[in-house]
Structure formats: C-alpha cells, structure tokens
Amino acid sequence: MDFRSDTVTQPSEAMRQCMAQAKVGDDVYGDDPTVNDLEHWAAARHVFESALFVTSGTQANLLALMAHCDRGDEYLCGQQAHNYRYEAGGAAVLGSIQPQPIENNPDGSLDFDKLAAAVKPADFHFARTRLLSLENTINGKVLSLEYLQQARQFADRHQLRLHLDGARIYNAATALDIDIAELVAPFDSITICLSKGLGAPVGSLLLGDREYIEKARRIRKMLGGGMRQAGILAAAGKMALQDPIPQLRIDHKNAQYLASELNQIHGWSVNTQFVQTNIVFAKCPDELDGEALCAYLMDRGILVTPGNPMRFVTHNGITETAIDQMIAGIKQYQAM
Incomplete structure (x- = not known):
C-alpha cells in the first residue's frame, strides 16, 4: 500500500498485453508507428497541431521552456511550481533561462497584479520576460477555467506565451467535470504526465503548434531524449488517455x-x-x-x-x- 505518490501506479494486465503486442520502429527516424499514432491522436484529442512523446514530465517541462525561451530570457511561475522547485534547476542550468517565481495564493493561483509587477521592461539591464507557466493541478488544487482564461488575457496583454504544466490536468478536468480540450484551450503549450494517476509506466507528452513541437523535438535529441523502439511505451500511454x-x-x-x-x-x-x-x-x-x-x-x-x-x-x-x-x-x- 503506497501512499507516497501516484507515480507508483502499476500497469494493468490489459496494458501489459497492449505493450507486448505494440508495433515498433526507430522513433528517432520517425519510424515507430505506435509513437506516431499516440502523438497524432493526442494532438487531435487535445486540439493542438502537434505532440511529442518524451520520457518524463521533467523532460517535457524542460523542453517546453527551452522551446519558448532563448538564453537570457525569463519565465514567470509560482513559488510552488514543480518546474521551479523540483526539477533540479534544469531551465537555468541547461537552458540559461531565468525563473521569476511569484508567491502562490492559498488556492494555488498567482495574483495577476504581482505577475504584472514582475514583467521586465524593455531594457537591456533585465532578462526578457517571455513566458508565464502555470500548473494544474497544483498540490492537488484545481485552477478554474475562468482563471485560466484570465491568464490567457494577461499573457496577451503583456505579449507573453502561456504554458501549462499539466502533469495532473486530467485530475483537474475530472474535478471540474469539463472536457479536457476545453480546459487546455487557453494555452500555447501543455504537458501531460502519463505515468501518474493515468497509470502508464513511463512517459509524458508535450503539445503545441507544429513549429514549436519541431523545435522541441530537436532539443529533445540534444538532451539525449531520442528513443528507439519506444512504441512499447507509447502503446501504454495511449491506453492510459482513452478512458481515465x-x-x-x-x-x-x-x-x-x-x-x-x-x-x-x-x-x-x-x-x-x-x-x-x-x-x-x-x-x-x-x-x-x-x-x-x-x-x-x-x-x-x-x-x-x-x-x-x-x-x-x-x-x-x-x-x-x-x-x-x-x-x-x-x-x-x-x-x-
């Protein structure tokens, strides 16, 4: 009985059978039919142009930040954000991207006035603020669709891109009783972890427009994240998403x-x-x-x-x- 995390979930017998029977190829060459199927299906299901299957949520978030920001840029996030506190400083170490954390409200949200005050002016003394990153759920708490739509308006007003660390976004959609596509619609990019409550053994997805995902795919290769016969894992990922x-x-x-x-x-x-x-x-x-x-x-x-x-x-x-x-x-x- 393991209460430590939902990362300890075990694949069902049906999922194991699905993995064993998966058709595979070399994903670095783009030849794995099961990975390609997962990426195309996930993009359509969540109403994004493109998707990328990666090894972990940490890698998905790092790719997301590096594909949005250049060296010397900055992203806004919460003090409690996973991609700020629990991912080994990867954005700063590997992307030369400066995090600008803002204190989370008790409900997990970020105050828009505090965020506005943190956006840097166009002055070469400062890092360039390029991105607002939110997390849903955040410590199990749900950000409402109304709040996410307000975040979209804030990002547009300040000419920022908007990213969602959606490791547990299906938990949020379930709690709000809303379709997942509607809940993620305000965002330019999202990540989804397949190996937490959804029950797959390995993997996460990064979704965005086609150009953005191709940039992220190149960075994935640079970071050593290219996989070969990964369809064995992708088959479990698609099964996890189909009826969670x-x-x-x-x-x-x-x-x-x-x-x-x-x-x-x-x-x-x-x-x-x-x-x-x-x-x-x-x-x-x-x-x-x-x-x-x-x-x-x-x-x-x-x-x-x-x-x-x-x-x-x-x-x-x-x-x-x-x-x-x-x-x-x-x-x-x-x-x-």
Whole structure:
C-alpha cells in the first residue's frame, strides 16, 4: 500500500498485453508507428497541431521552456511550481533561462497584479520576460477555467506565451467535470504526465503548434531524449488517455475519505477545502516523530513520506480498505 505518490501506479494486465503486442520502429527516424499514432491522436484529442512523446514530465517541462525561451530570457511561475522547485534547476542550468517565481495564493493561483509587477521592461539591464507557466493541478488544487482564461488575457496583454504544466490536468478536468480540450484551450503549450494517476509506466507528452513541437523535438535529441523502439511505451500511454475518468473519480473520492478519517485522529488536521483531487496534506501533531511513524507503517506494508504537513496521494493502487489499514496503523502507533 503506497501512499507516497501516484507515480507508483502499476500497469494493468490489459496494458501489459497492449505493450507486448505494440508495433515498433526507430522513433528517432520517425519510424515507430505506435509513437506516431499516440502523438497524432493526442494532438487531435487535445486540439493542438502537434505532440511529442518524451520520457518524463521533467523532460517535457524542460523542453517546453527551452522551446519558448532563448538564453537570457525569463519565465514567470509560482513559488510552488514543480518546474521551479523540483526539477533540479534544469531551465537555468541547461537552458540559461531565468525563473521569476511569484508567491502562490492559498488556492494555488498567482495574483495577476504581482505577475504584472514582475514583467521586465524593455531594457537591456533585465532578462526578457517571455513566458508565464502555470500548473494544474497544483498540490492537488484545481485552477478554474475562468482563471485560466484570465491568464490567457494577461499573457496577451503583456505579449507573453502561456504554458501549462499539466502533469495532473486530467485530475483537474475530472474535478471540474469539463472536457479536457476545453480546459487546455487557453494555452500555447501543455504537458501531460502519463505515468501518474493515468497509470502508464513511463512517459509524458508535450503539445503545441507544429513549429514549436519541431523545435522541441530537436532539443529533445540534444538532451539525449531520442528513443528507439519506444512504441512499447507509447502503446501504454495511449491506453492510459482513452478512458481515465472513472478511475480518477474513485481516486478523488478516496482522497476525501482519507481526509475525513485523518481528521478523526487526535492531533491530526486536514483542510478539506483544499482536498479537491487525489492529494491530501495533513498537519501532524508537533510531538510526532514522522520518521518513526513511517518506519512503523513500512513494517506493516504501508509506505508514506515523512513531513509536516504529511502528503498522501490516492491512485489506482489505493482502496478504501487500504486507507482503513493505514488509519488503524497511525492510531496504533500513537497509542504506544
């Protein structure tokens, strides 16, 4: 029972069979029919001109930033943004792109007045502000379609491109009960992670217009991301995208149940207002030894990540029964 992340999802037996039977070729030559099918299908499904299959969400975000920005340019993002905090500084190290982080509001959004103040004037003393990057979901919280449309207007007003780190964008679409194409329509480019809640073992997509994706494809090769018989992975990616909503609804329902149960434990607190998808942050008792709790639960086959707040993630490997067992384990530990 692994509550650490939805990156731990396992491919189903049907997905394994699909992978085993996939037709393959050399993707660097453009000869892999299954990769080509995934890219064409994904572009049409999300209403973009083109798509690129890559190894990971981190690579997809790096390609997105490098294809939008030149050396010495700047992108605006949130302080909590994954492509700022958790991707090893790749944009700065490999792209010579300066991040300009803005404090996230409690709901995950960015304040447009603060963003406007951060846009640099046309003066050679400053980096050139080229891009606004948003993330949806952000720590499990959902940015509304109305907010995303306002972001489009902001980007147009300041002559910026607009990128979405959509690692969990299908979770957002599920929570809002809106078609994915409508939700991503405001953006010039988006990424989608296939190996989180969608359940594929490996891979992400970058989508944009044809010229942009061709630039990103060249950068992918430069970064060592060209793959050969990658259709084995692409087959799983397409299967993951074709009918994800039923499972994601279950994941969200389980997250709500988990939050409710955690709130019943002495000293634990979850702000259920922000449990909108499959991620739960719980404030632990100050006296709790998080490392010891994690070790206690691990001995019982339950994996969690220490911290305060402690993050729990629901996915296709987590059932209501698994949640009950973890809750019981926490109570047993605190009673010792």
